[in-house]
Amino acid sequence: MPIAHVYKRDHVNTDEIIPARYLNTDDTAELALHCMEDLDTKFMDKASAGDVIVCGDDFGCGSSREHAVWAIQGAKLGAVIAHSFARIFYRNCINCGFYPIELPNALELINDGDEVEVDYANGIINNKTQSKEISFKPLPDFALEIINDGGLLNHIAKKV
Template identity: 40%
Template sequence: MIIKGKAHVYGDNIDTDRIIPGKYTKTLDMQQLANHVLEDIDPDFHKIVQPGDILVAGENFGCGSSREQAPLALKSAGISLVVAHSFARIFFRNAINIGLPLIELRKYDIKSADTLEINIKTGVVNNINNGESYQGAQMPDVMVKILNENGLVKYLKNHKSYS
């Protein structure tokens, strides 16, 4: 699975409350979540993000609560993948479960608006703008399969012999 998109770069320790403020988590309207994603960091994010864009962050992305609305808000806004130095473990698992790919990448030279091409299976991140390639963490095969089926629920429905 190859994902290509425009980067939006942010910093370290972006917690789930900054991804989607708690006051918006009581809705099941995905567009409402998308309209408020990252608004405390970048009030115009929902206006500039385009379907297929890639979010790039630093250390400890998704820390804080275990709320599933954080990756849902990102995905609903059009984010196709998140690259970060590291992820909070529960955010990582929630993202995979809802079909939002993630790549852990320790070092990179990526700026906002750079075009990235990312191979989910191999973890290779190519920055089209500067010609650099980076080796991120490889995703386990079962997680790639879950992502290919757009989340854990669809994966389990299609693989009745799970155990």
């Protein structure tokens, strides 16, 4: 069962998600080895496929490096849930077909270690540990189209 890794922090930035010392590669599997390393050196030991990260405001601020999204995708994380996202990171997520979940009170509703399941189609996070269903605001339609097509380049290819 996927669990939540909660960091009660705002402004978790791209240097923490994937430090620049690893930007000499764009290999997703290699980037994944260092996912969240400067936020929590133990993160990749704790995280399993499908797990989710929960943070406060402005997640992903800083660099335009899409490597931050690739590291998260490479680590096979199920979701990133944050109070809000920095603009370029948010856009990069959509472009990579990864759904950024905006939930303004996530840190009150999800505790570290809670078992959670995300139902993207219906916009619901099922917090099994606390037996509660949490709704989140779905992405706008144009962004959903891009995600459903598997990212921006597939989306453009389909339109052409």
